[in-house]
Amino acid sequence: xxxxxxxxxGTGDIAIPxxxxxxxxxxxALVTQPDKPVGRKQVLTPxxxxxxxxxxxxxxxxxxxxxxxxxxxxxxxxxxxxxxxxAYGQILSQKLLDIPxxxxxxxxxxxxxxxxxxxxxxxAIDAGDSTTGITVMHVIKALDAGDIIxxxxxxxxxxxxxxxxxxxxxxxxxxLLLEAIELVASGNAPRIQQDESQVSYIPKLMRCDxxxxxxxxxxxxxxxxxxxxxxxxxxxxxxxTSGRHKGRKKRLKIFPHTExxxxxxxxxxxxxxxxxxxxLVIACGKNALRVDQVQVDGSRRMSSKEFLLSSPFSLGDMLx
Numbered sequence: 001x002x003x004x005x006x007x008x009x010g011t012g013d014i015a016i017p018x019x020x021x022x023x024x025x026x027x028x029a030l031v032t033q034p035d036k037p038v039g040r041k042q043v044l045t046p047x048x049x050x051x052x053x054x055x056x057x058x059x060x061x062x063x064x065x066x067x068x069x070x071x072x073x074x075x076x077x078x079x080x081x082x083x084x085x086x087a088y089g090q091i092l093s094q095k096l097l098d099i100p101x102x103x104x105x106x107x108x109x110x111x112x113x114x115x116x117x118x119x120x121x122x123x124a125i126d127a128g129d130s131t132t133g134i135t136v137m138h139v140i141k142a143l144d145a146g147d148i149i150x151x152x153x154x155x156x157x158x159x160x161x162x163x164x165x166x167x168x169x170x171x172x173x174x175x176l177l178l179e180a181i182e183l184v185a186s187g188n189a190p191r192i193q194q195d196e197s198q199v200s201y202i203p204k205l206m207r208c209d210x211x212x213x214x215x216x217x218x219x220x221x222x223x224x225x226x227x228x229x230x231x232x233x234x235x236x237x238x239x240x241t242s243g244r245h246k247g248r249k250k251r252l253k254i255f256p257h258t259e260x261x262x263x264x265x266x267x268x269x270x271x272x273x274x275x276x277x278x279x280l281v282i283a284c285g286k287n288a289l290r291v292d293q294v295q296v297d298g299s300r301r302m303s304s305k306e307f308l309l310s311s312p313f314s315l316g317d318m319l320x
Contacts, residue, residue, distance in 0.1 A: 007080040011047050012087030014170045021174030029059040066090040103184045104139045109169050113194040116144035118204035122162045125227035136180040147191035149180045161229040210234045214271035214320050217286035218260040226256050236319040255293040263288035271320040276313050280304040
């Protein structure tokens with residue numbers, strides 16, 4: 001293992017444990033995205049994985065475009081036996097994929113072929129799946145479509161958030177990666193073709209995707225609030241009905257954890273406020289949802305009880 005020359009390509013935080021797992025196992029370089037401006041002051045900030053690489057004295061390469069010939073030549077000059085990619089964030093060319101003689105492999109946070117694409121962690125929670133996992137596969141030009149080497153399945157906890165599941169998947173990845181590399185190095189790595197009839201594609205989430213659709217069941221909305229925490233977060237829109245800002249629309253962020261309430265009043269409409277007492281209760285397409293933590297844009301996060309003490313909400317008002 002130590003004789004192998006390994007290049008790691010990754011940007012997202014989920015890749016950090018796997019990157020660190022290779023530091024003493026043949027890692028020669030990190031390829032990651034360029035530093036980006038962050039926050040209101042647009043401070044140029046490196047990916048956290050770059051900071052880890054510098055800490056361990058690992059060479060860092062940050063091409064603006066991984067398809068540029070200059071980078072292809074640079075990677076070729078490193079003479080890697082294996083290239084590992086996880087949450088890198090750029091499309092790779094066939095010229096790149098052809099460089100390592102042993103394998104170009106990818107760690108993907110789903111049980112392929114289900115949930116190819118970007119937001120697979122959130123998708124598994126949102127769909128109500130009982131399990132998810134990490135898949136290690138050979139990389140081909142088609143998105144997440146390469147032959148599978150190995151998988152590891154884990155249960156999804158009741159009420160587990162996207163952020164919590166992200167951390168657990170990151171933790172199990174290094175051991176699985178080392179096992180896959182050993183299989184590749186020994187020439188015994190399986191090549192299990194994916195069943196194309198079972199494929200689903202999940203696009204990258206945008207902030208606007210967090211707007212809640214109250215026509216969904218309360219169970220589904222509860223799962224989505226968990227799935228989209230911390231990114232992109234979930235929110236609903238309401239209209240101020242009094243005061244100097246009457247008629248203005250505002251966003252109300254909604255956080256885990258919530259409670260599904262049996263509600264059989266067929267005259268209630270999805271998004272209708274059913275309670276403004278100790279907790280905010282909202283009618284859904286099926287049943288209702290009790291919300292415990294909220295935040296109005298421009299304000300701080302607070303309990304719904306605290307919010308309702310000074311909120312403009314009344315019974316029967318509509319959200320969304």
